[in-house]
Amino acid sequence: MDSRHPFRSTLAMPVFIPSLMLICGMLIWSIASPGTAEQFFGHAQQIITTQFGWFYTLAVAAFLIGLLGIAVSRFGDIKLGPDDAQPAFSLTSWLAMLFAAGMGIGLMYFGVAEPLQHYLSPPVSTATPAEAAQVALQTTFHHWGLHAWAIYGLVGLVLAYFGFRYQLPLTLRSGLYPLLGDRIHGPIGHAVDVFALVCTVFGIATTLGYGVLQLSAGLGDLTGWDTTSLPFQIGLIAVVMMLAGFSAATGLDKGVRRLSELNLMLAITLLLFVLCAGPTRHLLGAFSDNIGQYVSGMVTLTFRTFSYGGPDQQSWFGGWTLLYWAWWVSWSPFVGLFIARISRGRTIREFIVGVLIVPTLFNLLWMTVFGNSAIWLDMHQAAGSLTAAAGNVDALLFRLLDYLPFPNASSGIAILLIATFFITSADSGAMVVDSIASRGAPDSPIWQRLFWAALLGVTAAVLLATGGLKALQAMTLISALPFAAIMLLLGYGLLRGLQADRLHQRQPLAPATTFWTxxxxxxxxxxxxxxxxxxxxxxxxxxxxxxxxxxxxxxxxxxxxxxxxxxxxxxxxxxxxxxxxxxxxxxxxxxxxxxxxxxxxxxxxxxxxxxxxxxxxxxxxxxxxxxxxxxxxxxxxxxxxxxxxxxxxxxxxxxxxxxxxxxxxxxx
Structure with a gap:
């Protein structure tokens, strides 16, 4: 269509229409029969955790080992784009956008809650509270460390490589080009993109649901308002989504970049405050100890499935590790496409180090500062009140801040940080979903990004209103299983593409040209x-x-x-x-x-x-x-x-x- 037309569209209808039908069908089911939906998905979740836990474990291990192998190989010198391409964003802006898009709301929501819950119920037997705390942080590191970013990094690298090096559309189907050839432009490619779009919408909506629950709990704690009512929470979603729509409309370079940099600055401010106001010496020592325990136990943690454990350990494995792997896999189309868009011009080695190492180190520092602070304060000052409140995850961060100086000011920063994370997750998610629905078409009209931002808000509100977050967690685990298999195919396609790329780079001129005049x-x-x-x-x-x-x-x-x-x-x-x-x-x-x-x-x-x-x-x-x-x-x-x-x-x-x-x- 003419780019000057105000209502032009770049939507690919074979992707857009089936995706919209599936999303609307799921929402209608959640509204009409929430109990049936939750029961169905809960049963399916039980089957997957008992029958396919080994597959998730080996697949995630393959993602991490594969990326590390590519980084240290000669393939790491290849650029994501032409050999003369230059990065579009500075290193600081690039890392800030990686951090904000990947796990922002999750860090705020689980930074205190997960270490405390593992401390109360360790996955392995412990003899002392100190040993339980050590196991709790090692387990948390495993869930939020290299493995999580390897899942994101694989999808991002595949799409950035084929999108910028092979000049293919920046959609998931392009990663299967070495296997399908031109068939990626047909029904098989449409199906892959439909699947990715639906998983992305529901994965983001689940995270936004966590975000609005924590945001409303923080506002209630700070102001004394009744923020638990459904109308207030839906109104909060509407306000935040309007801001997200405005950010998405301003484009990647202005809206998302500036909000991401603001997120990083606020996160570092809150992190330094808790580090300095809390048990500083203990936290610095614990950070070193936690990294040592994490690295030394890497092989065991990577391949652990509790096959020799009892029912309690296997249930824990399904409810924590497998659910995390499925959550990261379901988010990988969103985060992978987003980091691919912002990574043109970087070498593969720089991409892997940036995506795999830098955010992981920040996550580990974050979990140490907030998790160890909560456990230490519960032992020495709170007299067990923090562990007693561990079930109220929405407000647990603010309970921690109550035991530190200036609780109102720190809670205000935390609320602002959650809100900006909420906005960046929504607006970057709207851009990525629009890119999938448009088959990577550049310069899509603003109304499309606003439409997807609104749909994300509506999805989160409906699930919140119907109590469908638990059902959606189960659906995340189910939908991530076939997509994990697709990711293995993407990794194989990447290796074939890199081999062809290297062959083209190293192919010498014919020997006859040496002597020819x-x-x-x-x-x-x-x-x-x-x-x-x-x-x-x-x-x-x-x-x-x-x-x-x-x-x-x-x-x-x-x-x-x-x-x-x-x-x-x-x-x-x-x-x-x-x-x-x-x-x-x-x-x-x-x-x-x-x-x-x-x-x-x-x-x-x-x-x-x-x-x-x-x-x-x-x-x-x-x-x-x-x-x-x-x-x-x-x-x-x-x-x-x-x-x-x-x-x-x-x-x-x-x-x-x-x-x-x-x-x-x-x-x-």
Whole structure:
């Protein structure tokens, strides 16, 4: 449509319409029969936790190991975009947006609650309260550390790589391009995007539900108002979503970036306040101890499923670790697409380190400061009142702040921080959902982002009104199971794409160009446009290669070096200089048949005589190096190539570090 039209749309209807129908159907079901919906999803959740916990565990482990492997490999040097691309955002702004989009509301909601609850009910037996506190923080670190950001990072890296390097739409379907090819533009691709969009909407709505409950509890604690009523909470959602819509309408560079930087500043302020006003020396020591326990127990934590434990431990595993993995997986389309959009121009290594390490360290510091403060205060000042209130998660952060100086001021900062996290989660979520629904189309109209922001608010309000948050938690676990399988496919597609990228980067010019001066260019072009047969290659070996090798042998003999030319029955030919106790020098040429890819055969603007097999004269050597095509070399150039390889062979003999392979026996 004309971009000047005020009501233009970039929505892809095969994605938009089914997604909207599924979302509306779920909301209608939650309103009409909330009990039935909760019962159904609860039963399905029980089946998944008992039957597929191993799959979640191994999949998340594969995500983390895969990302770390890519970061330390040569693939890490590849840029997310053209080789000359530059990052669109400064490092500080980029890290702030990563932090705000990923776990902001969750950190505020669970920063005090989760360590306290694990302290009261540790997943493994403990002998003392101090040991229980240590296990509680180690478990919390596991849920909010590297594994969580590996889930986000994998999806973000796949989409940023294929979106900016392969110039594909910035949607999930693009990550399956190495597996599906052009079929990503058809029904399979539509289905993948529909699934991602629905999961993203419900995943964000669940988090927004937590946010509004904590925000209303904080306002009630600070002002004394009755904030528990449903009309107040829905009104709070409406106000925050209007602000989120305004931020989304201003665009990524202005709205989200500025709010993200404000979030980071407020979060650091609140973090430093609790660190300084709380048991500072204990917290600093605990941070070091917590990191040590987390890192030393990484392997055990990664693969732990409590298969040898009792029903209580297995129930704990399903209600905590598996639910967290499912929550992060369900959020991964949202966070992955968001961080992909802001990461163009960075190298893969920089992306992985930034996404995996930096937010993780902040999360661990946050959980130490708030979690250890709550446990220490409960032991030494609160006389157990904080652990007694652990069931009231909505207000638990504010109960902690009551035991520190200036509780009203710190609670006010916390409320503002929750509100800004609420806004950034909603507006960045609206942008990402709009990107999925538009198949990555750039410059979508403002009304579409406002529509998605409104839909997120309505979804959160409906679920809050019908008590559907528990049912939605269960649905998160269910929907994340197939998407975890899709993520494994995305990871495999990424490896295939990186291998192809590396091949293109390392592909050298043909050896013939080393000696070519541009003479006889018409003959050279004619050879390029003609696909040789096996008979023609054998004739080339007999007419050009064999005389060249015989000429070299004659000169070697004149210099006192014995050499021979061996022409084998299968058409191979080789010049061999035999050595005693050393590997022989071999320069050989053979006829090789390579299958021509189907997409080349169907091309219309390539040399017209393409056949299913391409025949080439390829070199081979005694040390197992990969050979190369010499079909464009003339006789004198073949002689020069032989001498170049012989000179390389001699130079390696005189180098100490090359003696292992040089002394290896040669077998004829």
């Amino acid at each position: 541009g003479q006889h260019w018409r003959m050279r072009l004619a050879q390029l446009l003609h696909q040789s047969s096996a008979t023609e290659i054998q004739a080339f070996i007999s007419d050009e290669v064999r005389p060249a090798l015989l000429a070299v042998v004659a000169e070697l003999a004149a210099g006192g070096v014995e050499a021979s030319v061996i022409h084998e029955p299968d058409g191979k030919i080789q010049l061999r200089v035999q050595q005693q106790a050393l590997r022989d020098f071999v320069y050989g040429v053979k006829c090789v048949a390579n299958a021509v890819p189907a997409f080349v055969l169907s091309a219309t603007n390539l040399p017209g005589d393409s056949q299913p097999l391409q025949y080439l004269p390829q070199t081979f050597f005694a040390d197992g190096r990969e050979g190369y095509d010499i079909r464009f070399l003339r006789r004198q150039e073949i002689i020069a190539d032989v001498l170049k390889q012989y000179e390389r062979y001699l130079s390696l003999l005189y180098r100490e570090h090359g003696q292992l392979l040089s002394r290896a026996p040669s077998h004829s």
